[in-house]
Amino acid sequence: MKNACLIFKKEIKEIIKNKNIWLPILIITLIFSISLPLGFILGSSPILEDEDTLNFINKVFGQVDEPLRVLIGFILKQLLIFLLFMPAMVPSLIAPASIIMEKENNTLEPLLATPLKTSELLLGKSLTALIPTFVISTINFIILIIVVDISAYIKLGYMPLPNAEWVIVAFLLSPILSFIITMASVIVSSKSTDIRSAQGVGAVIILPIYLIIGLQLAGLFLLNITYLLIGSLALLIVCPFVLRLAVKIFDRENILTRWKMKA
């Protein structure tokens, strides 16, 4: 564990210096955790003047007394999905950068020649992706809650968050998702010598998240606690498989003889 922590500490220092990693995170936070929720909630009244919006609310929720409250509740279901952006994006930025930089600098062989175990190397690299993801996602969660509560209070005089759905997404679904994406990024990075292509993992895995937003907007599906728990369980089942594959790929011999390295 000590060796994994040494790797983690060194990697974090490098990440802090790497604006290609933290700049997209900052931009996403500004857009999805501040600008969009503010815009959606504060701008919800004019939307209700649109007949199509009212028809949509009636179709999805039936006849309601307070359409604005229902609309904001619906917006919150979309914003809930935004909570998954960080767990999907951050590890897919960090893990490939960390592994492919080792390949670019030819530092893996001397590192593997030390008494370090490959399991410690994998753990160190995984923690480098997972811990910042958890911290950033939690900060993002807090920012989003503050922004939503303040704007909802201004609009409706009540603070809807946090609720059970949001807590499940932030502290159950997000960590599971970030673990899977970290392992997937590790696997893809072993076969890639290009950071950008390896970072595409996050973009691929994020597609189903867009699909959920699309289905919700089409009125075909609405996230609730049951769906979230089922989703978390399904992803949890995937975890041991990706972990096993990553461990297999992170074998000393595999790294030196089968990984694709820079020429």
Add this chain to the structure above:
Amino acid sequence: MITVENLTRKFKDITAVENISFDIDESEIFGFLGPNGAGKTTTIRMLSTLISPDSGKITINGKDTRSHGEYIREITGLLTESPGMYEKISAYDNLKYYSSFYNIPDDRRNKNIEKYLKMFDLWERKDDLAGTYSKGMKQKLALSRALIHEPKILLLDEPTAGLDPESAHMVRNFIDSLKKEKTTVFLCTHNLEEASSLSDRVCIIKKKIIRIATLLELQNGDRGKRVEIVFRDDADKYTKLIKETSHIKNIQTDKNKAMLVIENPEISNPIILKKLVDSGAKIIYFNQIKASLEEIYLDLIRDEKGK
């Protein structure tokens, strides 16, 4: 210190090394020579437990590499073919990071970092990013990294590659001095002069071992010894006379110079010399030449190709 028995390693259908065996004693410098693709890097990787052999056995300090990888990595230092440094952190931090994986106390680690950075003239630039270092400086930094935990065994893959002559000389002197500290050195090199000046024994490999011997044994081998004769006049005038002497394997002339390959110089040299003097030849000098490692190496590799 190191025992290699019947080692074979293949990569898919390609055999990298086949059935190689050798022993290396404590504090011996063992030169490992071979052309590109001969299996040098594969062997050094197996010795450093980075990859496993398909068959055969390596024992280092009495322990099998298959079951004691961590112990072996703790007592060996590896200089890889490519220096490989974290470019965005300082030279000092690079050494600190790598050395932190070895079981050495902090004060000794810090002392060693300072010792080797000073020894290789890098101390003044210890806080500079490794990425700003020249190729030669990186190589010296990589050598420092291999030494930082004071290994009993040093595995060196081309230690002077990319170094300027002065630095290369300094590194060679340093490798030579390791003998006093009882460090065993496995030296992979293309530089035959380096191998001949440093190695106690050399191993010539081309997938299989071609020869293991000391330089003297190689020079005294069955390849014949060479004698160079420089005349005041044209050497061709004397070739017939020289050829009449027994034990002459070959004779080549170039202007006033004759190069002889003699099987038994102890017997033949006095006879040739007497015949030449008696015939009135004006000899500027008569010199027995020992074959260089390069010549022996090239001959052995050529012979191997011809098989």
